[in-house]
Amino acid sequence: TIFEEAAEGAVRVAHEIAELIRRKQRLGEQAVLGLATGSSPIGVYQELIRLHRQESLSFRNVVTFNLDEYYPMEPDELQSYVYFMHEQLFNHIDILPENIHIPDGTLPIDRVKEYCQHYEKQIDECGGLDMQLLGIGRTGHIGFNEPGSSINSTTRLVKLDPLTITDAAKDFIKEEFVPLRALTMGVGTIMKARKIILLAWGEGKAKILKEMVEGRVSDEVPASFLQLHPQVAVVVDRWAALEL
Ligand code: GLP
Numbered sequence: 001t002i003f004e005e006a007a008e009g010a011v012r013v014a015h016e017i018a019e020l021i022r023r024k025q026r027l028g029e030q031a032v033l034g035l036a037t038g039s040s041p042i043g044v045y046q047e048l049i050r051l052h053r054q055e056s057l058s059f060r061n062v063v064t065f066n067l068d069e070y071y072p073m074e075p076d077e078l079q080s081y082v083y084f085m086h087e088q089l090f091n092h093i094d095i096l097p098e099n100i101h102i103p104d105g106t107l108p109i110d111r112v113k114e115y116c117q118h119y120e121k122q123i124d125e126c127g128g129l130d131m132q133l134l135g136i137g138r139t140g141h142i143g144f145n146e147p148g149s150s151i152n153s154t155t156r157l158v159k160l161d162p163l164t165i166t167d168a169a170k171d172f173i174k175e176e177f178v179p180l181r182a183l184t185m186g187v188g189t190i191m192k193a194r195k196i197i198l199l200a201w202g203e204g205k206a207k208i209l210k211e212m213v214e215g216r217v218s219d220e221v222p223a224s225f226l227q228l229h230p231q232v233a234v235v236v237d238r239w240a241a242l243e244l
Helices: 006-027 042-054 081-088 109-125 162-172 187-191 203-214 222-228
Strands: 031-035 062-066 068-071 131-134 156-159 181-184 196-200 232-237
Touching: 006 031, 006 042, 006 131, 006 196, 006 232, 062 109, 068 081, 109 156, 187 222, 196 203, 196 222, 203 222, 203 232, 222 232
Parallel strands: 031 062, 031 131, 131 196, 196 232
Antiparallel strands: 068 181, 156 181
């Protein structure tokens, strides 16, 4: 769906998420949401906060799993995705702290593999993701699944692409401060979500969006694997849609 303005698209997506949460509430079930960081989902989170404050949307039945985290990364660092998620969403809603899951960037390297398997298991034990929210990186990454990530990949430690490091430099003052690695859900983890919503705003995303939507399905553009998913919404503004 192409919106004139990013803000309109963000509101529409937030309302869809709210509808899912309310539907699950009526059934007495949990809504299991896969969440993303970066600038793309901020408008969605702002509208969800507004719905919580002004339209009594409760998140007490919501369980969240975030896509990724830099590695290594302490949760109280300004650049951590733990910090981001609390600032942008969790501190402003009534989600239960025990229902929040974000990959742990503090683990010693010898515990990472087991931890990643545990993260996958936790998602499965909650019944899988009802909805996964995504942005897209200029390398075509979803989460931190950089080019070369296989369609069956699961949660794991990855190396960041040089272009991703350049793009992240704005948050870390200098490029050399950007961690070289990250923990990320795999493409396979994302593909298991029952519904996927990918957001892309601005002209900077136009080229990669075209490759993702209209290009060949290939691990050179991991987001192109979404073409094979039965329930994907690609929500963009007119700038990101420029090359479609
Ligand atoms: C980071 C995140 C991705 C995100 C991407 C795009 O690399 N790990 O999940 O989609 O940035 O960021 P933005 O939304 O700021 O363009």
